[in-house]
Structure formats: structure tokens, C-alpha cells
Amino acid sequence: MAFIHTSKSSVDVTIDGRGDYEEKHWWDPALRDEEMRPGPGMIPTMLAQELHDPHYSLFSVHVSNPDYTKAANGPPATPIFPSTAPAPPPPTDSDLKTAVPHPNAYYCPKENGWVILSWESSSLSPPYAKSFRASRHQPLPDQERRRRRPSCLEYGLSGPANKTHHFHKYEKAVDPHKLTPPFRMEEWEVTEKRRVQTINEDIDIEPIDRKGLDSLSEADGSAEQEGRLLDLYICCQCSLYCVASGVIPGVIPRKCFDEFIRDRRSSTPLGKSGEIAVHEGLDTIRRIIENRLWKGEIRFLRPDRPQFQSKLGWTSNVKQTLEVLGFTVEISKNQPAGLRPPPTDLSSTVGRMNRRRLLRAWVEVSAWVADFEHLNASQFKDISEKKASCVQIENAREMYQIALGAHPSQITRGKLSGTLLQTVQLHGQDWQNLGLTPMSYSSELLAFAYYAQVRCDPAKTVEYFTSFSNIVGVMQSFRGCPQSLLEILATERSRGRFTLQDLNRAATILGLGENNLLSVEYNEADVPEEFLENAWKACVKRSWWEPVAGAEMLRSANEAFRMLAEARGSGSLLRVWESGMSRAMTPEKAYDTFESPGEGQPD
Numbered sequence: 001m002a003f004i005h006t007s008k009s010s011v012d013v014t015i016d017g018r019g020d021y022e023e024k025h026w027w028d029p030a031l032r033d034e035e036m037r038p039g040p041g042m043i044p045t046m047l048a049q050e051l052h053d054p055h056y057s058l059f060s061v062h063v064s065n066p067d068y069t070k071a072a073n074g075p076p077a078t079p080i081f082p083s084t085a086p087a088p089p090p091p092t093d094s095d096l097k098t099a100v101p102h103p104n105a106y107y108c109p110k111e112n113g114w115v116i117l118s119w120e121s122s123s124l125s126p127p128y129a130k131s132f133r134a135s136r137h138q139p140l141p142d143q144e145r146r147r148r149r150p151s152c153l154e155y156g157l158s159g160p161a162n163k164t165h166h167f168h169k170y171e172k173a174v175d176p177h178k179l180t181p182p183f184r185m186e187e188w189e190v191t192e193k194r195r196v197q198t199i200n201e202d203i204d205i206e207p208i209d210r211k212g213l214d215s216l217s218e219a220d221g222s223a224e225q226e227g228r229l230l231d232l233y234i235c236c237q238c239s240l241y242c243v244a245s246g247v248i249p250g251v252i253p254r255k256c257f258d259e260f261i262r263d264r265r266s267s268t269p270l271g272k273s274g275e276i277a278v279h280e281g282l283d284t285i286r287r288i289i290e291n292r293l294w295k296g297e298i299r300f301l302r303p304d305r306p307q308f309q310s311k312l313g314w315t316s317n318v319k320q321t322l323e324v325l326g327f328t329v330e331i332s333k334n335q336p337a338g339l340r341p342p343p344t345d346l347s348s349t350v351g352r353m354n355r356r357r358l359l360r361a362w363v364e365v366s367a368w369v370a371d372f373e374h375l376n377a378s379q380f381k382d383i384s385e386k387k388a389s390c391v392q393i394e395n396a397r398e399m400y401q402i403a404l405g406a407h408p409s410q411i412t413r414g415k416l417s418g419t420l421l422q423t424v425q426l427h428g429q430d431w432q433n434l435g436l437t438p439m440s441y442s443s444e445l446l447a448f449a450y451y452a453q454v455r456c457d458p459a460k461t462v463e464y465f466t467s468f469s470n471i472v473g474v475m476q477s478f479r480g481c482p483q484s485l486l487e488i489l490a491t492e493r494s495r496g497r498f499t500l501q502d503l504n505r506a507a508t509i510l511g512l513g514e515n516n517l518l519s520v521e522y523n524e525a526d527v528p529e530e531f532l533e534n535a536w537k538a539c540v541k542r543s544w545w546e547p548v549a550g551a552e553m554l555r556s557a558n559e560a561f562r563m564l565a566e567a568r569g570s571g572s573l574l575r576v577w578e579s580g581m582s583r584a585m586t587p588e589k590a591y592d593t594f595e596s597p598g599e600g601q602p603d
Contacts, residue, residue: 013163013444013447013451013488014159014160014161014162014163014444015162015163015448015451015452015455016161016162016237017145017236017237017455018451018454018455019035022035022458023458023461023495024495026454026458026459026461026566027461027565027566027567027568027574028569028571029569032459035458036139037139037455037457037458038138038139038140038141038168038234038236038457039138039139039456039457040168040433040435040453040456040457040460041166041167041168041236041435041452041453041456041457042166042167042168042169042436043164043165043167043411043435043437043440043445043448043449044164044165044401044404044405044406044410044411045406045436045437045439045440046432046435046437047165047167047233047242048400048406049437050169050233051115051117051233051244051400052108052115056108056110057108057109057110057371057395057396057397058108058115058117058395058396058397058400059106059107059108059109059371059393059394059395059396060393060394060395060396060399061100061106061107061367061391061392061393062391062392062393062394063096063099063100063363063391063392064096064390064391064392065091065092065093065096065390066290068090068294087295087296087298088296088344088351088355089346090293090295090296091293091294091355095355095356095359096359099359099363100114100363101114101116101183101248101360102114102116102179102181102183103181104117104118104179105183105248106396107363107367107393108247109367109368109371109372111250112249112250112253112254112257112364112368113247113248113249113250113254114245114247114248115244115245115246115247115248116176116183116243116245116248117242117243117245117396117400118179118242118243118244119240119241119242119400119403119404120240120241121151121238121239122239123239126173126174126232126241126243127175127179128173128174128232129172129173129174129175129178129226130175130226131172131226132170132172132173132174132229137170137173140170140234141168141234142236145237146234146235146236146237146239147239149161149238149239150238150239150240151238151240152164152165152166152237152238152240153165153405153410161237162237162448162452163444163445163448164405164410164411164445164448165235165238165240165404165405166235166236166435166452167233167235167242167404168233168234168235168236168456169231169232169233170232170233170234172229172231173229173232174229174230174232175227175229175230176229176230176245177226177227179230179243182227183227183228183245184227185228186353186356186360187349187353188251188353188354188356188357228245228248230243230245231245231246236456240404242404250360250361250364251324251325251357251360251361252324252364252365256317256320257368259317260281260282260318260321261278263317263318264277264278264280264281264313265277265278267313273379275372275379278372279369279372279373279380281311281312282365282369283369284312285321285325285365286362286365286366286369288301288322289325289358289359289361289365290362292341292342292344293355293358293359293362297341298341299341300330300338300339300340300341301322301327301338301339301341302338303318303336303337303338303339304336322339325342325357325358326341326342326354326357327339327340327341327342328340328342342354342358344358363391366389366390366391367393369389370389370391370392370393371393373389411440411442411445412440412442413439414439415441415442416438416439416441419478420474420478420480421438421439423474423478424441424471424475425438427467427471430466430467431467431471433453433460433463433464433466433467434446434449434450434453434464434467434468434471435449435452435453436449443484443485444484446468446471446485447484447485447488450465450467461497462497462498462500462503462567463500465497465498466499466500466501468488468489468492469489469499470499472485472486472489496562496566498563503563503564503567506559506560506561506563507560509539509556509557509560510532510536510539510557510561510564511538511539512527512535518535524567524568529570529572529573532564532565532573533573536557536558536560536561536577539560540554540557540558540580558577558580558581561573561577562574562577565577
């Protein structure tokens with residue numbers, strides 16, 4: 001691969017790995033196949049947005065064991081349908097540690113779900129999944145080149161080789177079972193997976209087949225299969241890579257969770273705010289779980305009791321939420337309906353599964369409440385002082401931004417503002433093409449993003465130059481465009497770069513178009529090379545009989561033909577063009593070049 005040198009134009013842009021010959025011959029598919037560049041990439045700020053919605057927060061979750069050595073309040077229910085099952089031991093510190101899906105899992109209250117984010121600077125390749133290795137995907141970045149530099153943000157003796165990281169995305173590339181430590185879906189997650197669509201629409205919780213669950217557990221140990229595959233983001237310039245999962249749903253489906261919040265806000269008890277009603281409802285669910293796991297509570301829940309009605313209400317959504325947690329509705333003769341707690345014994349697969357599921361739900365509800373209390377601190381001040389939560393949360397945004405080079409201290413924000421910012425934001429696709437966000441703009445970063453895309457994805461050079469030109473053009477119209485960007489634009493033009501708009505005009509110049517001279521709409525797949533060559537030759541001939549604009553017409557025809565030939569990736573057409581350019585284009589020599597008689601007017 002031609003990672004030859006640090007290449008700089010007349011404007012100083014910190015970037016390495018560019019090859020002059022390769023950039024000049026970007027159109028050559030054979031050269032691209034030989035070089036095996038990794039394709040489109042992105043700057044760290046766009047990666048941070050890609051990993052998770054920037055409007056939602058991710059939190060590290062830290063869990064400690066509740067202290068139930070002292071007397072505590074009873075549950076919001078009275079005994080019904082007594083049970084003789086022995087109470088299992090309370091969760092241990094080890095149980096609580098594994099209640100968080102993975103050490104690198106971060107909780108999102110807005111989605112009531114988890115996102116696994118794991119980053120590492122390593123000379124070893126990421127743990128690719130077998131299915132990814134066997135699939136068709138963009139070439140991976142050159143591993144030898146990546147090993148030479150631990151991080152783009154670490155300066156060597158000669159300073160940084162690159163302005164920042166340039167990440168490339170590979171979907172479903174990493175097997176979570178190969179992470180350290182491995183990430184595996186719980187049995188209840190595998191069981192619920194069959195009912196995801198049902199839960200999203202109209203929940204119907206079926207009884208769990210104990211035998212089926214036992215056989216599933218046995219099968220998992222006998223045949224290793226890939227887990228829920230994770231996305232991979234690799235920096236092509238250094239050893240850093242990042243693994244991301246997307247949102248892993250929480251125990252209580254988001255639809256149930258959101259509806260519960262809406263219900264509590266809309267049915268606020270007299271004298272209480274909507275926030276207090278939401279807090280009391282979720283705190284009640286949390287206490288129900290605590291009573292089952294830590295106190296060994298085996299009494300049924302009574303939905304008809306005033307306290308239950310006040311704190312939770314008895315709606316179809318509340319019923320579905322508790323059923324998701326493993327509670328089952330039972331009706332006995334001469335008795336109102338009751339909710340039987342799920343078995344949590346350690347002697348059965350179902351009991352152990354229910355235990356882990358309740359623990360996960362307890363962590364999630366507690367983390368959600370902790371965030372809710374923080375957002376509404378003035379209303380929950382007394383509650384927070386009265387009862388310290390065993391689940392603490394810490395915003396993770398700054399941590400992963402710093403790790404990936406996307407923190408504001410690493411890439412400054414806000415250099416564009418006002419009307420200019422609003423206008424350039426209308427060109428969202430152009431920013432997306434360059435792998436950059438408008439808020440993280442700087443003139444050097446925009447130049448780096450452009451050069452990095454052209455370096456790593458030469459096949460789309462025209463698209464990248466188009467996007468770069470569009471953004472610079474908007475800035476120029478506001479008279480606020482840095483001179484360095486205008487110089488880059490001029491330099492790239494002098495290297496033969498052209499935009500998609502130029503390409504459309506090129507076809508028109510050669511007479512192509514439904515309402516044009518040749519009455520043929522230009523389509524690369526439908527217009528053969530010979531036809532295009534003849535259209536160029538005819539346009540050149542017409543230029544000789546234009547006494548005033550002939551020279552400009554000839555120049556435009558030659559440029560148009562070159563653009564279309566490069567866009568088609570046609571070496572044969574470019575050789576024809578080069579042959580024509582190598583001779584002085586007088587009418588006499590042009591006649592000889594095109595094997596046409598030198599008499600009379602052109603047809």
C-alpha cells in the first residue's frame with residue numbers, strides 16, 4: 001500500500017499516508033484494488049455522534065449492596081395465597097457486579113437501555129467475528145501502518161503526523177464473546193428475543209418453558225456460537241479502535257417504561273406534582289424488587305389495596321410491566337386477583353434466571369431514578385437526603401470523548417455561529433460525506449477531513465471535492481472564508497479536480513442531453529465509450545468554425561471529455577484524450593488525429 005510520506009499542499013495540513021500518484025489516478029479501479037484503501041471515514045466528533053444520540057446521556061453505573069440489617073418498611077401489599085417456599089439468600093456483591101451487563105456497558109435513561117463502548121490502543125488486531133471475516137466488506141486499514149503509532153494524539157519528535165484520528169466503521173465485525181471480559185446475553189434475554197415484536201406492539205407474556213430453558217443452557221455450553229455482533233471503528237492512522245453495541249434494551253421494554261411515566265404524570269394524586277408521582281411509582285417498583293430479593297418476601301401483591309392504587313395504579317401497562325419482571329396474576333375463589341412473585345431459588349435454571357433479571361431491572365430503575373432526581377433536584381432534595389441510593393451514576397460523555405479525541409479540549413467547538421452556521425448546516429449531506437460536524441469546524445480540520453477521505457476512499461474523489469467546494473462556497477458567500485481554504489480549492493482545481501455539477505455540465509458541453517444537440521441523455525451505463533469519443537471529436541470539429549469562441553470551446557470540450565473519462569474509470573478513453581493533448585491542436589493536425597478530411601465544413 002502506497003503510504004509513502006507526509007504530503008502537504010501549499011497550505012500546511014497535518015496529514016500523512018497520501019500518495020501523489022494514487023491521488024492523480026484516483027479513477028483507476030485496478031490501482032484501487034491494488035492499494036486496498038479502507039473507504040470512507042469520520043472525524044472523532046462525528047464518531048461520538050455515531051456511537052450514541054448526542055441529545056441522550058450515557059452513564060457509568062456503580063452498584064453497592066443495600067443495608068437491610070435494620071428494620072425496614074414492609075411492602076405495599078398484604079399476604080394472600082400464602083407460600084411455603086424457603087427464602088433464597090440475598091444477592092451478594094458478586095451478583096450486583098454482574099447485574100450491570102458488562103464492565104464497559106453504559107446506561108441510557110432516555111432509552112432504558114445499555115450501550116457497550118470499549119476502546120483500546122493495541123498492536124493486535126481487534127477480535128473479529130468469524131462471520132465478518134467470511135463476509136464481503138471494505139478493506140481493513142493497513143495493520144502495519146497502524147502499529148507504528150499508538151495514537152494520533154501522541155506527538156513524536158517531529159510533532160503529530162495527523163491532525164486527528166480518522167475512523168472507519170465495520171458493522172457487525174466483533175464477536176462479543178471475544179471481548180475481555182466476554183459479553184453474553186442472559187437466558188431471559190434470549191427467551192424474550194422471540195417476543196420482541198409482540199412486546200413492542202401488544203405484550204403477551206407467555207409462561208417460560210423450564211425444560212426448554214434448561215436445554216438452551218446445555219446447548220450454549222456444547223456449541224459456541226457468535227453473540228450479538230458489535231460494530232467496530234478503526235483509526236487507519238494509529239492503533240486505536242472502538243467497539244460499540246448499539247442500544248441493548250433494558251428488562252422493562254421502553255414502550256412500557258415510557259407509558260408508565262406518562263400514566264403517572266397524567267394521574268397525579270391530589271397535592272402532588274407529576275414528578276413526585278413518577279418518582280413514587282418507580283420507587284415502589286424498586287422496593288417490590290428489593291423486598292423479593294433482599295427480604296425474601298413471598299407474599300402476593302394486592303392490586304386492589306389503596307397503597308398499591310396510589311403508588312402504581314392498576315392499568316394494563318402496570319400489569320404488563322410486573323409480568324415482564326416475572327410476576328404472574330392468579331385468581332382464587334372468593335379472593336381478589338393477586339400477583340405471585342417469581343421464583344428466585346438458586347437450585348433451578350428458572351430461579352437463577354429470575355434472580356438475575358430482577359437484579360438487572362433493579363439497577364436500571366435505580367439508575368433512571370438517580371438521573372430523574374438529579375434533573376429535578378429541587379423537588380427531591382428531602383428524599384435524596386433521607387435515603388441514599390445504592391446505585392450511583394456518572395455521566396460518561398467526557399470520558400469517551402477524551403478517549404476518542406472528540407472532547408472540546410481536543411477539538412474546539414463553535415467556530416461557526418449565527419447565520420453562517422445556520423446556512424452551512426443546511427448542507428448536512430456535505431458534512432456527512434466528509435465525516436465532519438459543522439459544530440467542530442475549523443479550517444484545518446475541514447481540510448484534513450477532505451484530504452483524509454480522498455486518501456482513504458479515492459473512488460469517491462468527485463463526491464468529496466463536491467462537498468468541500470459546496471461548504472467553502474457557502475463560507476465565501478458570507479465573506480468569512482479563510483484564505484487557506486480558498487488556496488486549497490484553487491490547488492485542487494489545478495490538479496484536475498471537478499465536482500458533480502462540473503460533470504453534468506461536461507455532458508452538456510459535448511452535446512449530450514435529451515434536448516441537446518445529440519438528443520441522447522447521458523447515462524454511463526447506456527452510453528458506450530465509442531459514442532462518447534465521437535461526441536468529443538464532433539465538438540472539437542465544431543470549435544474550429546467558431547472564429548470568436550472557438551479556443552474556449554475547444555478547451556471546454558477537452559476538459560469535458562477528460563472529466564467524463566475519469567468519472568467512468570476508462571483508461572482507454574483517457575489514452576485517446578492524452579493522445580489528442582500531446583499534439584498541437586491546430587485544425588490541420590486535429591484532422592490528422594481524428595482521421596478526417598481537411599476540406600469543407602463539419603457535418
